[in-house]
Amino acid sequence: MNSPDADDALAGDPEVAAILASELERQRSTVQLIASENFTSRAVLAATASVLTNKYSEGYPGRRYYGGNVFADEVESLARERARTLFGAAHANVQPHAGASANLAAYLALVEPGDTILAMRLDQGGHLTHGSPVSITGKSYRFVSYGVTPAADDGSGERIDFDQLRDLARTERPRLLVAGTTAYSRVIDPRPFREIADEVGALFMFDAAHPAGLIAGGAHPSPVGIADVVTLTTHKTLRGPRGGAILCGEEHARAVDAAVFPGLQGGPLEHVIAAKAVAFGEAARPEFARYAAQVVGNAAALAASLADEGFRLVSGGTENHQVLVDLRAFDPELTGKEAQEVLDRAGITCNRNQIPDDPRSPFVTSGLRLGTPAETTAGMGEDEMRAVGALLARVLRGRSDERVVAQVRSEVTELCARFDPYPASERASAVR
Ligand code: DSN
Numbered sequence: 063m064n065s066p067d068a069d070d071a072l073a074g075d076p077e078v079a080a081i082l083a084s085e086l087e088r089q090r091s092t093v094q095l096i097a098s099e100n101f102t103s104r105a106v107l108a109a110t111a112s113v114l115t116n117k118y119s120e121g122y123p124g125r126r127y128y129g130g131n132v133f134a135d136e137v138e139s140l141a142r143e144r145a146r147t148l149f150g151a152a153h154a155n156v157q158p159h160a161g162a163s164a165n166l167a168a169y170l171a172l173v174e175p176g177d178t179i180l181a182m183r184l185d186q187g188g189h190l191t192h193g194s195p196v197s198i199t200g201k202s203y204r205f206v207s208y209g210v211t212p213a214a215d216d217g218s219g220e221r222i223d224f225d226q227l228r229d230l231a232r233t234e235r236p237r238l239l240v241a242g243t244t245a246y247s248r249v250i251d252p253r254p255f256r257e258i259a260d261e262v263g264a265l266f267m268f269d270a271a272h273p274a275g276l277i278a279g280g281a282h283p284s285p286v287g288i289a290d291v292v293t294l295t296t297h298k299t300l301r302g303p304r305g306g307a308i309l310c311g312e313e314h315a316r317a318v319d320a321a322v323f324p325g326l327q328g329g330p331l332e333h334v335i336a337a338k339a340v341a342f343g344e345a346a347r348p349e350f351a352r353y354a355a356q357v358v359g360n361a362a363a364l365a366a367s368l369a370d371e372g373f374r375l376v377s378g379g380t381e382n383h384q385v386l387v388d389l390r391a392f393d394p395e396l397t398g399k400e401a402q403e404v405l406d407r408a409g410i411t412c413n414r415n416q417i418p419d420d421p422r423s424p425f426v427t428s429g430l431r432l433g434t435p436a437e438t439t440a441g442m443g444e445d446e447m448r449a450v451g452a453l454l455a456r457v458l459r460g461r462s463d464e465r466v467v468a469q470v471r472s473e474v475t476e477l478c479a480r481f482d483p484y485p486a487s488e489r490a491s492a493v494r
Contacts, residue, residue, distance in 0.1 A: 091478050092409040093450055094440075097384035097433020098244070098272065100301045101440060101483035102337075103344060109337035110303045118329045122319060134332045141335050144342035148278050149286045151309035156338050157322050157330040158306030161271040161295035165191040166199065168291045168308060170321035172265050173237045175202050180230055180264070181240035182222070183207035185416050185424070187386075189244045189269065206234045210246075210377075210418050217378020220418055222246075224254050231262045241285070242269025242293075245415050245431050247361070247380035252285035265290045271306075273382060275299025275435065278345040279354025282382065290314060299357060299383050299435045302341025303334045353438060357383045360434040363444035367451025368432075376417050376429070384433040388417045392458065398427030401458055405430075408457040408467050409474035410450070440481040449477065 072079035089101070102110075114134065120127045123135040123142075138156065145154035158164035173179065182188030186209035190197045193205025208227040213219045231239065239259040241250055252268055259266040268285035274294035276282040285292050292309040296302035308318050323330065344350060361380045368387060369375055376386035389396045398414030405412055415431035422428050432454075434447065442450075453470050460466030 086484065090482050090484060091475055092411050093474055093478060094436035095410060095412040095432040095434070095450070097413075097431050097435065098295075098298045099433070100275075100298060100435045102297075102301060102303060102341070104484075104488075105340045105344070106301075106303055106337045109340050110333055112333050112336055114333035114336050115331070117332050119332050120323060120329050122323070137332060137336045137339060138330070141339035141342060144339055144346065145307055145309065148342050148346050149284065149292070149309050151286050151292070152311045153309065153315035153318070155308040155310075155318050155322050156305075156335050157327060158293075158308060159327060159331060159334075160304070161189075161269070161293065161306045162191045163322075163326060164271075164293040164295070164306035164308050165189070165267075165269060167318065167321040167326050168267050168293050169199065169203060169238070170325050171314060171317035172267065172291060173203065176204060177237040178204045178206060178234055179238045179240060180206050180208060180227070180234060180236040182243055182246075183209050185420060186210050186418050187243040187246035189242065189271070192240055192242070192269070206230055206236065213376075213418070214378075217375075220377040221248055222250070224258070227255075228258050228261075231258050231264065235262055236264050238267055239264045240267050240269060241289070242267075242271065244272060245384070245386055245429075247365075247375075247377055247382055247384050247386050249282055249381045250285075251283060252288040256288050267291045267293065269293050271295040272298055272384070275301055275345065275350075276354050276358065276382060279351045281351075281354040281358050287311075291318065296338050296341055299354070300341060300345060301353075301435070301439060302345075303337035305331070305334050305338055307338065356443070357434050357438045359444055360438050360442065360447045361385055363447040364432060364434060364451050367448040368455070371451060371455035373455070383435050384431055386415060386417060387430045387432065388428060389430065389458075390428050392455075396458060396461075397422060398429050399425065400461070401430055404457060404461045404467065405454060408453070408470040409478070410454055410457070410470075436483070437481065440483040442481050446477065446481065453477075 117134050118128050119131050119134040123139045141156040142154045181192035184194045191199045193200045210220045211223045241255045266289045268289035273282045277284045297304040365380045365385045372392050374388040374391040402414040412432050414427040415429045416427045417429035420428050457470040
């Protein structure tokens with residue numbers, strides 16, 4: 063079921079229907095702690111499953127290449143307007159298919175191939191599209207990387223190293239400075255980046271893929287109006303459909319639009335853009351601000367519970383939606399890979415992650431990344447997050463004993479039954 067309400071429509075394809083039913087059940091009956099995932103509303107699911115998937119709409123509202131785009135124009139204009147209003151931006155492009163496409167489009171708009179870009183290294187908490195050698199970004203531009211400060215016993219380390227960043231900016235003279243992370247649990251203040259960019263004459267891009275919902279909900283500072291370009295994903299903390307968007311001032315609007323189409327993409331996904339419009343509308347409501355604050359509160363509760371259980375937390379804790387756990391203090395033999403696999407069997411879904419200066423490979427790792435956006439949507443609060451921290455520690459400690467794994471799985475099932483993101487009673491009455 064591409065939405066929890068689509069059972070009937072898929073009756074003619076029982077194979078796919080069965081797989082989708084299983085996935086719905088997996089999401090409902092296990093704890094979702096992947097920091098980049100969420101549970102969308104039924105309205106977002108319904109728009110994603112709409113007939114706009116049938117439409118070709120290359121171009122932009124009022125400037126399409128094919129006929130029949132009156133409603134695609136309406137929905138994309140609405141999505142753009144809602145994104146502008148939500149974030150207070152002069153211009154919004156809502157066509158990027160993903161955060162990676164949004165980042166690539168921003169580079170295409172702002173710099174030339176071969177130019178120097180200063181961004182955070184992947185193994186320090188950055189992203190593949192911040193210049194990893196295996197990414198087209200690393201092959202097309204000359205990336206120079208900054209990282210985080212060394213770990214400190216009092217938890218004051220493992221923060222963005224602005225001294226290193228400033229020194230690199232002065233010596234390397236980048237055309238573009240990039241802020242943004244995928245595995246970093248602290249607030250990212252855009253102002254020091256702006257100051258450094260101005261000092262060396264660089265442009266400044268803020269990749270808000272992870273904190274977009276926290277920014278929209280007022281829980282984190284907004285880079286809009288400070289950065290030249292802000293890229294984001296719509297499916298993480300923002301709780302919309304899988305996709306990306308770009309915000310910028312009028313001075314970069316034409317270059318950004320041209321970079322997305324025809325620079326990188328063909329036909330936009332207007333059904334997803336309709337769902338983005340729904341999500342931007344939802345994020346503008348007062349309850350979304352409460353949600354964003356609760357995501358952060360829940361992460362703090364989860365972090366405190368894990369610290370009590372003997373885990374070392376990278377940077378000593380969290381100020382956002384995620385907790386980066388260094389497993390070595392808990393058990394030097396336990397890798398992120400093994401921990402992820404055991405937790406999967408116990409019904410706790412998360413991802414292994416490298417920690418700064420990780421001695422293990424990205425495939426094995428010494429860390430776990432945990433996040434609270436999804437289960438906060440499902441209604442869990444700080445008590446449940448503390449309980450999840452205790453369950454996680456219990457199963458990792460007793461991982462060689464299948465009875466412990468089975469007992470934790472059973473307690474996870476009971477917990478999830480009380481916090482169902484898509485209750486069957488609501489599914490039955492939903493009107494699509
Ligand atoms: N895969 C995303 C994440 O989990 O953070 C980043 O691309």
